[in-house]
Amino acid sequence: MSRIPVRLGAVIVAACLLFTSWSAVTPRQASALDPIAGYLMAHFTGESSTGQQIYLAQSTDGLRWTDLNNGGLVLRSTVGTRGVRDPALVRSPAGDRYWVIATDLCIGCGQSWSDAQNNGSRHLVVWESTDLVNWSAPWLLNVAGAIPDGRNAWAPEAIWNPDTGDYVLYWATNASLNGVMKHRIYSARTANFRSITTPQLYINRAGTQGIIDTQIVEMPPGVGSYRYVRSSGDGQITLEGSNSILGTWTNLGNLSGIGLNGSQVEGPMWMRFNARNEWALYLDQYASGRGYLPVLTTSPSSPTSFRLPASGSYNMGGTRKRHGSILNLTTAEQSRVLGRWGNNAQVNRIQSYNYQDRYVRHANFDVRIDADVSPPQDAQFRLIPGLTGGAGAVSFQSVNFPDHYLRHYGFDFRLEANDGTTTFAADATYRRVAGLADSSWASFQSFNQPDRYIRHSGYVLRLDPITDVQGRNDATFRVTT
Structure with a gap:
């Protein structure tokens, strides 16, 4: 989503647990089933009714991306506003079920930014699959209807919580609280993305500062001082750390030290590189219209460790990639995805x-x-x-x-x-x-x-x-x- 009113940026990004993160806490790890081999990005491309759908891209190194399905959309919403933005890819800890969750929003399809911000859909759009290639019909999940004066539901993310044995689903809602109307992050628990617990306020910045984009990544043992790191677009690209998803979070700083702030970039999207402790935090350069930029680090909880990529070291493919999500793929998953949507699939x-x-x-x-x-x-x-x-x-x-x-x-x-x-x-x-x-x-x-x-x-x-x-x-x- 893009800056509010131009901002619905919502990085929904990979909230679903970078596979090597949240899956590590379960007895039957997805990573133990098959070697990891590549990366899958779900995203949308722009403001048209076609652009506000689900697209996929694949990478073998995490930095150079190839558009799948010959650059065409892969999933189309037929519910709600019939447009979707900010998709999050979610994999179950066992690696036997997947979901796409997305913002129910279609700017330019009879809906303006003012409508979307002040009287938008209170639902998310959800698809389910057992193999990443055959997807159910989409359904609507009401997440903001129970929030007092809740006006919308933007930028969903989800992460497996080993403490409760289900998912923490979180998103931004524009609502009035203590006399201040702004976007805050709310959360709820779910086991199946069909029903949720009562939404709770999750992140609230001081004063009138709103927050739309946030995404959590789990750290492997021995990396940094926190089990989880959270990146949020709140005027800066703010980093926070915690040892519990629903616990207390500590402000670690932001990325202003490398010249990046919320007036330039939004939509943080985490990706852990396969087979090594290095991460890319993808940020959408919305102010310049240049799309995603990968910022690299070996210590996500340390703002001073982030560095800009070398010139020519990454390529985002042929389509402009708007706020989305990255999933680390096993060999079997990548084979299925490329078999269905690889660009060798001929048009007849x-x-x-x-x-x-x-x-x-x-x-x-x-x-x-x-x-x-x-x-x-x-x-x-x-x-x-x-x-x-x-x-x-x-x-x-x-x-x-x-x-x-x-x-x-x-x-x-x-x-x-x-x-x-x-x-x-x-x-x-x-x-x-x-x-x-x-x-x-x-x-x-x-x-x-x-x-x-x-x-x-x-x-x-x-x-x-x-x-x-x-x-x-x-x-x-x-x-x-």
Whole structure:
């Protein structure tokens, strides 16, 4: 988010525990399951309705980033304001479940900064996954509705708390307290990001000074004097230390010594480098519009240890990365993520055999074949490994709605968001076979209705048994690039 009213900066950043941090306190550590190999960043890109969605980038060294999904969005919000900012990636301590939590806000989609600050959504948007690539439908989590005079909910973060065996979820809300209206950080406990305990005031700066962006990272034993370090955007980039997430925090200083303050940078985003005790604190240079800058340190609790990066030592990729979150990836996680969204995933069109000027496309989430499709992305798909069905199975992932897939329902076709169920996966999976009308083309047999194939009828896609020449022609397609 960007400076208030231009500031919703909310770094949601990696609040979810830099994997090598909070996971270390559980018996079954995610890090023990598989070697760590790379980094995944979730972020948004700008103020448009498309920019205010979830994007991903990957890095092998933590400093040079590659945009995934060919720079396209990965998750789109279909709830609340239908826009999201400041995503936080959360991994369970066991490494078997993941969440994305984000601010429910879409500036320029019928909502102004004044609206968002004084009468915005009191909800967060949440997605859930068991593998980092197949995500549930999003849901709304009301976090600020119980805060007296709470006006919004911005910049969520979450961290596993070993003292209570659940997550501390924290965010900024603009509210009046003791006659002062400003943004403060509130917190609540949750086990599943579907319900929370009663929100409590978590961080409150003196006087009229507000605070929106804050993020916590856990330190390994032997590094610094504190188990946790907190970085916040509150007029400075302030560092604090504590030995308990919900305990007392000590002010350690700020980054003004290296020439960085809250009028220049915001959205602090922690990242621990794999296999060594060194950290990058990414800061968004919002004042100059230059995006993220990694500030490096071997001792996050010591403000004097931070240093600016050498010229040319980092590259943020092709898209502007706005406040987000970084997760350290295991080898298996990275393989899954790159397999789904790596830039080698080809963009295809599906051409009709008997109407060769027409291509499969979605229109208002219905599916048909049309000529001269506009925008062209409505007729573009990625044929990815099937959501179920094993080797040889495929699913059709939309390019401009990448969390949506071609799915049959009542033998009609829809473009729908993956809800994570086995029923959806089966309905959205097909077996590619030789074309029924021409073996040099292709036909697509349903995974869970194997006597039926994708075909068009009256230009509308259907799932039908194929019994005659007309049906074979209608059920034959060419996959083109």
